[in-house]
Amino acid sequence: MSENCSHNCEHCSENCNEREKESLLAKPHDGSDIKKVIGVVSGKGGVGKSLVTSILAVMAQREGYNTAILDADITGPSIPKAFGIHEHAEGSDEGLFPVMTKTGIRLMSLNLLVENETDPVVWRGPIIAGIVKQFWTDVIWGDVDYMFIDMPPGTGDVPLTVFQSIPVDGIVIVASPQELVGMIVEKAVNMASMMNIPVLALIENMSYIICPDCGKEIHVFGESRIETIAEKHGISTVAKLPIDPKLAAACDKGMIELFDGNWLNQLFSNIKTQIKENKTMKIAVASNGKDIWGHFGHCEFFNIYTVEEGKIISDESIPNPGHKPGFLPNFLADMGVNVIIAGGMGGGAVDIFNERNVEVVVGAEGDARAAVESYLSGNLKSTGSVCHQHEHADECGEHN
Ligand code: ADP
Numbered sequence: 456m457s458e459n460c461s462h463n464c465e466h467c468s469e470n471c472n473e474r475e476k477e478s479l480l481a482k483p484h485d486g487s488d489i490k491k492v493i494g495v496v497s498g499k500g501g502v503g504k505s506l507v508t509s510i511l512a513v514m515a516q517r518e519g520y521n522t523a524i525l526d527a528d529i530t531g532p533s534i535p536k537a538f539g540i541h542e543h544a545e546g547s548d549e550g551l552f553p554v555m556t557k558t559g560i561r562l563m564s565l566n567l568l569v570e571n572e573t574d575p576v577v578w579r580g581p582i583i584a585g586i587v588k589q590f591w592t593d594v595i596w597g598d599v600d601y602m603f604i605d606m607p608p609g610t611g612d613v614p615l616t617v618f619q620s621i622p623v624d625g626i627v628i629v630a631s632p633q634e635l636v637g638m639i640v641e642k643a644v645n646m647a648s649m650m651n652i653p654v655l656a657l658i659e660n661m662s663y664i665i666c667p668d669c670g671k672e673i674h675v676f677g678e679s680r681i682e683t684i685a686e687k688h689g690i691s692t693v694a695k696l697p698i699d700p701k702l703a704a705a706c707d708k709g710m711i712e713l714f715d716g717n718w719l720n721q722l723f724s725n726i727k728t729q730i731k732e733n734k735t736m737k738i739a740v741a742s743n744g745k746d747i748w749g750h751f752g753h754c755e756f757f758n759i760y761t762v763e764e765g766k767i768i769s770d771e772s773i774p775n776p777g778h779k780p781g782f783l784p785n786f787l788a789d790m791g792v793n794v795i796i797a798g799g800m801g802g803g804a805v806d807i808f809n810e811r812n813v814e815v816v817v818g819a820e821g822d823a824r825a826a827v828e829s830y831l832s833g834n835l836k837s838t839g840s841v842c843h844q845h846e847h848a849d850e851c852g853e854h855n
Contacts, residue, residue, distance in 0.1 A: 480619070480620060480621075480622060481588050481591050481592050481620045481621065482592060483591055483592060483596070484550050484591075484592060484593060484594060484595050484596065486549065486550065486595035486596070486597065487594070487595060487596035487597065487599070488596075488597070488598045488599065489523070489596055489599045489602050490599065490600050490601070491600065491601050491602070491624050491730055492602045492604065492621060492622060492623045492624050493511070493601065493602070493603050493604070493623070493624060493625055493626070493627060493655065493726065493730070494603075494604045494606050494617075494618070494621075494623045494625075494626045494627070494652075495507055495508040495511070495603060495604065495605055495606060495626070495627045495629060496606045496608075496610075496614060496626050496627070496628055496629070496643050496646075496647075497606075497608050497609075497628070497629045497630060497634075497643075498608070498609060498610070498630060498634050498639030498640065498642065498643060499608050499609060499634075499639070500528075500531050500608045502629055502630060502631045502634065502660055502661075503629055503631075503660035503661065503696070504528070504605060504606070504608065504629045505526075505528060505531075505533040505534050505537065505605050506537070506660070506702065506706060506711075507627065507629045507658055507660065507696075508524060508534065508603045508604075508605040509524070509534060509537045509538065509706075509711045510711070510714070510719060510722070511603050511627070511722065511723055511726065512524050512560050512601075512603045513558070513560070513711060513712050513714070514719060514722065514723035515600070515601045515603075515723055516558050516559060516560050516712075517558075518723065520600035520601050521561075521597070521598050521599050521600045521601075522559075522560045522561070522599070522600065522601050522602075522603070523553065523560065523561040523562070523563075523596055523599045523601070523602040523603070524560060524561070524562045524563075524564075524602070524603050524604075524605065525563055525587070525590050525591065525594075525602060525603070525604045525605070526562070526563065526564030526565070526566070526590075526605045527587040527590065527604050527605055527606050527607055527617055528605045528606065528607055528608065529565050529576055529578070529583045529586055529587065529607060530576045530583065530607070531608070532564045532565050532566045532605075533706075534562060534564050534566075534605055535554075535562065535564050535566045535567060535572070536566075536706070536707075536709060537705075537706040537709065537711040538556040538557070538560070538562065538709060538711060538712065539557070539708070539709020539710060540554055540556060540562065540567070540709070541572065542554060542567070543567055543568065544563060544567040544568055549595060550593045550594060550595045551563065551593055551594045551595065552594070552595055553594055553595075553596060554567050556712060557712055558712045560712075561596060561597070561599065563590050563594050565586060580611075580612045580613045580616075581616075583607065583613050584612070584613050584616035584617060584620070587607070587613075587616075587617045587620070587621075588616075588617070588620045588621075591620065591621050604617070604621065604623065606626075610642045610643055610645075610646045614646070615646065615650075618646070618650045618652065619650070623650075623652050624652075624653075624730055625652060625653045625654070625655035625726075625729065625730055626643075626647050626652055626653075626654055626655060627654075627655050627656045627657075627658060627726065628640060628643045628644070628647075628654060628656070628657050628658065629658045629660055630643075630657070630658070630659060630660070631659070631660060631661055632659060632661065632662055632675075632676035632677070632679060632680075633676060635659060635679065635680045635681055635684055636680060640657065640684055641684075641688075644688045644690075653729070654688065654690050655690075655692060655726045655729040655730060656690065656692035656693065656694065656722070656725065656726050656729065657681060657684065657685050657688075657690045657692070657693050657694075658693070658694045658695075658696060658722075659679055659681045659693070659694070659695045659696070660696045661696070661697075661698045662674070662676075662679055662681075662695035662696060662697060662698075663675065663679075663695065663697050663698070664697055664698045665697055665699075672697070675698075679695060681693050681695060691729065692722075692725040692726060692729055694721075694722050694725075699716065701714070701716075702714060702716065724833075728833055735761065735762065735763045736761075736762045736793040736794065737759055737760065737761055737762070737790065737791050737792045737793055737794075738759070738760045738762060738792070738793065738794040738795075738796065738827050738830065739757045739758065739759050739760075739787050739790075739792045739794070739795045739796070740757065740758045740760070740795075740796045740797070740819075740823040740826060740827060741754035741756075741757060741775075741795070741796070741797035741798070742754060742755070742756050742757070742758045742772070742823040743755045743756065744756045744758070744772055745822065745823060746820075746821060746822060746823060747796065747797065747798055747819050747820050747821060747822075747823050747826055748797065748798060749797075749798035749799055749820075750797070750798060750799050750800075751783070751795070751797040751798070751799065751800040751801070751804060751817075752778045752783060752800075752801065752804065753775070753778060754775050754797070755774065755775060756772045756773060756774055756775060757772070757773050757775060757787065758770060758771070758772050758823045758824070759771050759772075759773060759790070759792065760824070760827045762827075762831065765831050766831075767824070767827060767828070767831075770824070780803075781803075781807060783804065784804050784807035784808045784811065784813070785807060785811065787808075787813065788807075788808070788811035788813050792813055793813060793814065794813065794814045794815075794816060794830065795808060795813055795814070795815055795816070796816045796817075796819050796823075796826050796827065796830065796835070797815075797816075797817055797819065798817065798818070798819060798820055799817055799818070800815060800817050805817075815837065816830060816835060816836075816837040817837050818837060819835060819837075
């Protein structure tokens with residue numbers, strides 16, 4: 456940074472770090488509301504990065520989240536094929552529209568824009584990075600809970616530029632067993648830490664095969680090193696995917712959305728928890744100061760817990776400011792609350808919280824702090840106790 460830096464890059468021609476930081480992050484299209492962005496990276500092509508991206512998106516969509524895939528692997532875009540999509544994306548004066556897969560995942564890929572999908576892409580790095588950036592700025596993504604980005608392979612200039620232009624919440628690293636022996640994974644971990652992006656999971660693809668006759672796992676490349684590497688870098692979620700001919704066939708036939716494998720079940724939930732833990736969040740509990748109050752709208756206090764990396768770092772108790780229609784959910788959302796825990800709640804209040812992207816957990820009881828801890832460890836699930844029928848409907852904020 457120059458000695459004379461005015462912190463206003465607009466009128467300065469110097470090329471310094473500050474300037475880069477200011478100018479690189481791109482603004483998404485006005486028609487996009489993208490909540491969480493997960494980048495899937497690998498050291499080189501062909502290790503199953505696109506496959507893992509597709510699987511994660513399929514699982515998120517199955518859980519009911521609005522899901523999108525931004526295919527940033529411009530020189531080897533294989534996502535549309537896995538979903539059986541060969542049509543072209545359409546646009547308007549406003550921007551480009553993603554194509555919908557059979558189950559409703561929104562997808563944008565260079566292959567949806569080129570005349571002939573088998574034409575090679577012979578562009579240089581900056582052009583490729585520019586296209587990816589445009590997929591972020593010019594595509595009208597709509598409301599997206601989870602966007603998965605199939606990143607350009609490697610840890611060079613192109614993935615780096617993409618990381619600098621798109622606010623990625625976390626990355627998933629996909630590696631082959633051989634790569635886990637070398638330094639490729641370390642490079643990806645270092646790139647993430649340079650960019651201050653958490654590594655959410657490390658996935659060893661093609662880790663083993665299952666004998667079709669006896670069901671035994673055969674570790675073709677020897678014992679896996681994934682646990683050791685994950686431990687070294689403090690990565691808590693690991694997964695090993697087998698070489699599964701059914702999986703290759705599902706991709707080839709464009710039917711990845713129908714695929715079911717028992718190793719799939721935990722993967723997305725673990726990644727989701729990781730993302731939650733990596734963020735500072737606020738959890739509000741409707742209470743009497745100590746215990747959870749049965750009915751949201753008429754509680755005495757809201758206990759507000761600030762959470763960092765999955766741990767409560769501070770708490771405060773604020774008196775309920777009063778029960779007026781539409782007021783409390785917006786009041787809490789304006790305070791930056793991400794989750795509300797209560798005994799019961801009216802449907803009106805639930806709707807406002809949903810609109811404000813605040814997670815609602817109802818049906819909870821007992822000690823407020825213990826409930827928050829239980830939520831953070833993944834044990835507190837909403838019972839869906841919405842008070843629209845019983846005698847407390849009004850008290851719970853049905854008209855909130
Ligand atoms: P990348 O995105 O890293 O270049 P892909 O996800 O396109 O790699 O995978 C390369 C090829 O290997 C694809 O044809 C894919 O279907 C196949 N493949 C990847 N992982 C597996 C697996 N675990 N079992 C069977 N086939 C796989």
